Amino acid sequence: GAGVSQSPSNKVTEKGKDVELRCDPISGHTALYWYRQSLGQGLEFLIYFQGNSAPDKSGLPSDRFSAERTGGSVSTLTIQRTQQEDSAVYLCASSMGGRSQPQHFGDGTRLSIL
Amino acid sequence: DQQVKQNSPSLSVQEGRISILNCDYTNSMFDYFLWYKKYPAEGPTFLISISSIKDKNEDGRFTVFLNKSAKHLSLHIVPSQPGDSAVYFCAASDSAGNNRKLIWGLGTSLAVNP
Numbered sequence: 001g002a003g004v005s006q007s008p009s010n011k012v013t014e015k016g017k018d019v020e021l022r023c024d025p026i027s028g029h030t031a032l033y034w035y036r037q038s039l040g041q042g043l044e045f046l047i048y049f050q051g052n053s054a055p056d057k058s059g060l061p062s063d064r065f066s067a068e069r070t071g072g073s074v075s076t077l078t079i080q081r082t083q084q085e086d087s088a089v090y091l092c093a094s095s096m097g098g099r100s101q102p103q104h105f106g107d108g109t110r111l112s113i114l
Numbered sequence: 115d116q117q118v119k120q121n122s123p124s125l126s127v128q129e130g131r132i133s134i135l136n137c138d139y140t141n142s143m144f145d146y147f148l149w150y151k152k153y154p155a156e157g158p159t160f161l162i163s164i165s166s167i168k169d170k171n172e173d174g175r176f177t178v179f180l181n182k183s184a185k186h187l188s189l190h191i192v193p194s195q196p197g198d199s200a201v202y203f204c205a206a207s208d209s210a211g212n213n214r215k216l217i218w219g220l221g222t223s224l225a226v227n228p
Contacts, residue, residue, distance in 0.1 A: 045215035105157030
């Protein structure tokens with residue numbers, strides 16, 4: 001499809017395991033964003049990529065969280081040594097890059113840590 | 115500390131009538147505002163935006179009004195349709211540096227009754 005694609009759609013894992021979440025942005029979109037939404041909360045910004053570089057990582061909650069983007073396209077968000085508080089829906093968005101360009105979202109990955 | 119507040123968790127409206135969703139913000143540096151709609155198990159979908167240089171933006175049935183002195187914006191949907199039933203999020207950003215992140219409210223769940 002032409003939209004933002006995220007995989008997996010659901011992930012259940014045990015506390016302490018590492019997880020990788022993948023995002024395929026809309027073709028041609030130079031900017032890519034990761035957010036997360038915990039139960040009953042609004043969306044929380046995690047990190048923003050422009051091309052392959054990340055000018056703003058200010059939302060990453062701890063050093064267990066990291067993200068990379070390769071080829072100006074696919075991005076992976078990695079959470080190491082997962083904790084129960086990491087349980088949330090992780091949303092990826094992409095845009096043409098300018099501030100006035102709206103961000104287009106994928107359907108998210110629902111992460112559950114047991 | 116919520117910088118973007120949607121004080122009504124839910125709103126119920128009759129089909130054909132006007133829906134008014136409200137949003138308040140505290141950060142005077144915010145200069146770009148967006149409304150998104152979200153259905154269950156899907157990512158947010160962009161609806162309409164407004165820059166702080168304007169006080170109104172209209173797109174079909176959707177109009178956003180911005181009152182900078184009151185730090186308040188509202189989304190009007192008229193006429194409301196059952197398919198508009200969803201959670202509506204208000205989001206804001208400021209122009210500092212490389213900032214592209216959106217700060218989100220907690221959402222208002224709109225139910226349009228046939």
